[in-house]
Amino acid sequence: MNKKPRYLQIVHWMREKIEQGEWVIGSKIPTQREIAEKFGVNRSTVITAIEIVKSEGLLEGKTGSGIYVIHNQWSLNSEMSPPDWNDLTKWSLQPSSVHTVQLINELETRKDLIQLSKGELGPDLFPHSEIAKAMGAVSTQIQDFGYGDGLGDLELRKEISRHLQKSGIKIKPECILIVSGALQALKLITVGILKRGSTVFLENPSYLHSVNVFPAEMTIKRIPVDGNGLRIEELFQQTFTRNASALFINPTFHNPTTTSMSLEQRKILLEKCQHYKLPIIEDDIFRDLWMDARPPAPIKVLDKNGQVLYIGSFSKTIAPGLRIGWLAGPEAVIKRLRDVRMQTDYGSSYLSQLLVKELLASGMYENHLKNVRTILKERRDYLLQLLTLHLSDVASWSKPSGGLFIWVLFKKKINMQKLFKQCINENVLINPGYIYHDHQSSIRLSYSYASFEEMEMGILTLKKSLLDVV
Template sequence: MAEIEWKPQKSSTVSLHQQITSFMKKKITHGEWTIGMKLPSQRNLAKQFQVNRSTIITALEELAADGLIEAKVGSGTKVINNTWSLLASTPPPDWISYVKSGIHQPNISIIQEINQAEANPSIIRLGTGELSPELLPKERMEQTFQSSGKLNLSLGYTEPKGSLALRQTVSAYLKTKGIITSSESILIVSGGLQALQLLSIGLLKRGSTIFHEAPSYLNSIHVFQSAGMNLIGLPLDEEGLAYDAIGRIKSKTQQKSALLYAIPNFHNPTGTLMSEKRRADLIAVCQKESIPIIEDDVYGDLWLDSPPPRPLKAIDTQGNVLYIGSISKSLSPGLRIGWIVGPEPVIEHLADIKMQTDYGSSTLSQSVVESWLHHGLYEDFLKEVKAELRYRRDFTMGLLKKYFSDIATWLSPKGGFYIWLKLKPSISTRKLFDLALREGILINPGIIYDKTDDQHLRISYSYATLDELERGLIILAQVIKIQAKGQFY
């Protein structure tokens, strides 16, 4: 259940429990809270409504007396009725059963908790993988919108592959990375995640295999799992994805339909940068095994020390690599613009699927991104934001050295947003997540990216302010030490 925004009015002449009873009854009778829906615990309801638990108990007792809810030991309190089923012989649809039978799987519970906590402005977000609002070019973006002469603006639908002007500009921009491609081989998408969604339903049949790094960003989303794919993790070392097992696993499992997903540049969540040699070896192995590669390069522009090796796509001579790029991490997540580069038949097929889902990405956003790339504004901003990220990384590394040296190990990332923190104490990172959140600190445990990983935390230096980073890491270190001693709150 989503966070409840409504709160009872404590200045009202109507008692608090009556206000809450009335609110919840309307939710049930209007069909917003459906039959079978589980209500939050009494403690959580009291917290959300900002009242005593006794007030919640009274309200729930009245709803139960009216036959609207039922509490069972071990399974919680659920909605069992509404006015329609009380008045009619034919019960209303059981929407919960529809939700459970939907094709797309829900996020794991901890991801849902993170998404809800991120809406709380008082939370210090130590794991959020996006640029801080203070780093985004708000004023310059407003000037771009106001200066319509700089925009190749269209308010109608674009062609299936996206704005031609933007695709031509992206083609020129990719040449600076060593990727030679025409506008016909580029599809504009609404960010990197939509790219993955299109690929998951457009290229492989159910039961196909997706090889990926372990840990992996893919485990924190369900686009491939929901499409019926099998995910097989491959280990990472200091040079990137260890490809040795690909052929053996493919042969052993007799996988005829397989694909590799990789983030060579500043990997999410570990921050690893794949070496130039490893890239060449990976391309050779995948060509030998006839395994196409999805290269996710959304962090590629965010190098902090020196430029990374050329993308896999730049050394691909057989059209074996589908390349995903985006400005969501480097310029603005709100614009929701990215691109897929690949063979024309693949791009045309994915464009057709995209037209069936959203009929094209925002033309306004496409115009803005085209303007920023074409006029050099993006490159100018990148220099500034990389300088800020470099300072933040070094600042965070100093804090870790001061407060975490005895409880964790880590490596300094060469770009991107993330530090992969390995905890020395043998503790539950799921429990740590709960304890830290209670202290107003939001973290991303390793179990999000690999369900067997209970040793790591993904620490991001890109979102929280410098003051929040310092306060948050000091508190987090204290919580870890307390948990390691078994002194739970």
Template structure:
């Protein structure tokens, strides 16, 4: 996707359209914008450049006249030449063809837009699955880093499975959840996403099928699809994935089940213990391995959730993923994967081939957070703050959405799964919200079909923005037919 972080100088004697022409020509000439790249729509260009649409049209017309761009029927405006290709008999490489033939699939266009708009100033982020900067434990982090600084003698590469010291601490920490995992069965990864990537590369085969809840966070990624696998959605009820539907969708191509049984993303559902037991029993009989994503476990707000599936796993059929990204800080980029030692050895070897190990400093920091007891103290404070945020969001929904939507009250995690009562275009709603300074996460990015849901997060925006953003969102929804 073409990125634009420039605006014409309105105080310059050079006409605005000419400045835009020169800017685009420079990007094309230097190869930053390659042949076959698609320019943003005229409306979006006008917004980026902060000029009238007529100014953009004038600039594009001149670039077309020079043979640099071309309008494609139904395909927008494409870069077809650069200044060198117009002068030389041998055309330059068509990088776009390389991009389109790459193995890893691009994100959905709306997800790309979300990733871009999250860093736009003054945008109210109502769907962001991350802790607010207001919740960052600055003083505690200073204590941790000061302590770590006195202990570190080197920041060299760690062993393939990660820091033994950190793995020992995680092994001990997880006993509170009745997970008995030796340090040898733990792999330190750079977040849960890397764990999924390693699994897709290391132990699955192209053409296989991965079962998952419908909707699911995994649908917003292409981690399995890019490795040549299919993700098949299994419907949910108010207690999680429908186990009978798992059996109906098993075939020779089915490789494993990916599930988020605790504070599910995006619905917030918690699978009860009896259903967890049933799920384990069914998957063990079918010899279907499970990936358990437990990213939100520490973020319970009412009562502690049931034990992880891994706690009841007697046959090594569950690969268990944990992370610090949701509960402490996304930028630390440390998570862990627990499984049978041969699997962990295999994935550790692949990790060494991809990044040669996660950040040593982050591993030291996490080890200090947990071993010092500060992490548990911090979680108690964080839960109280998240309870306040959840209530602000629920109050705003009751005030502004009671006649146009239904929703759940989550018992933990970050998300409220909102369902609109009237049929509207969710894509139109998304871009209209963006135009009005509100960023939402439409439910279709987590589903395997269109829906009328929104994932509302109470974890990121300030309390004022949360209330004001939901008010504005309800007003925009009411304007749409």
């Protein structure tokens, strides 16, 4: 047992972090609250420790910003300074996520928070028995743990080809590229297909505004989404540059608004895009999570000219940890992106590919989906009931027919950053609409992860927090 006073334990811990290079010069240290929680002490103890390390010349406070590392023992004793990694990262090609998104990514791993933000299935919906059976089956099928050819396991691509036929998409295995989730597919397209200086037309709001997929050299044009999906008439008021423009669209159970375009709207969109020779990247990762009725056919079904690149994923339907998705398109495009992929990471996990292949081939995936849809529908209906009971006087929403979320719009303007922080203080995590570039007072609530009891507690906490920020 460490008999050293707690404040000295914290001092030693901070010195060690700095000396070992875990906290580099220029980096911001954790907040007083985070350190206090880590060591189980009050903030005054943490402040005492910080002041000691400050007096040693290692830390410095910046008003309204936090405490930063300004030296380590080596730099204090040397005329030469180490590289300022914090400054270098500011000029990297890949920009940082906005602070709220970074915070959400960190907090989504905490077990003590009610997770009304997560875009994934809860642990109780993970197909434990199916995965176990698939593991047993593939253990005798493992032939090679090499890098592969970059396209992905052929048998998996054949199964995905068969799976897509159920939605009306007829595409051969050689026109399918296995990727590590939908975001990698999008990244490969921006790097391998789009030109420097291209214009990307993107739905607004969109989950893609919460991540930095597109290089800074590309121009983002935001097209509003309403209850019928993308406002097509506003898209075609824009100017398009041939071979230097593309449309990214999530037309089925759109994230975050949950809307779906009608089949008629999809036909109109494709016809107009064909006229303007505007490529379409269709993100359809939520399609299998329909509840009330099957959604309209993918835009890719209507595509006879190879104008649509189609993205799917098993992250939302099985588990994100498998990191298996796919990109389907013309063979020439797939060959090009295969080459880019081989320059990046040589392919997705071989074992994960075999597992997903077995789940598809055995029929276990379809059986799993039936169970998931039933439970998600129950949870969706329960969350809708809670919203009606507790928030109907201050907010509005629509009933999603699939996916994982409910999009909530508040009737009065609210300080959303303050609401977000207040909910965290009360151990509830939500996704505020502003991370999706929505300028309304809005939040995205998930019904896929939290239990019924947690959802009720979360909505009651949200109701209380609203009173505190108004």
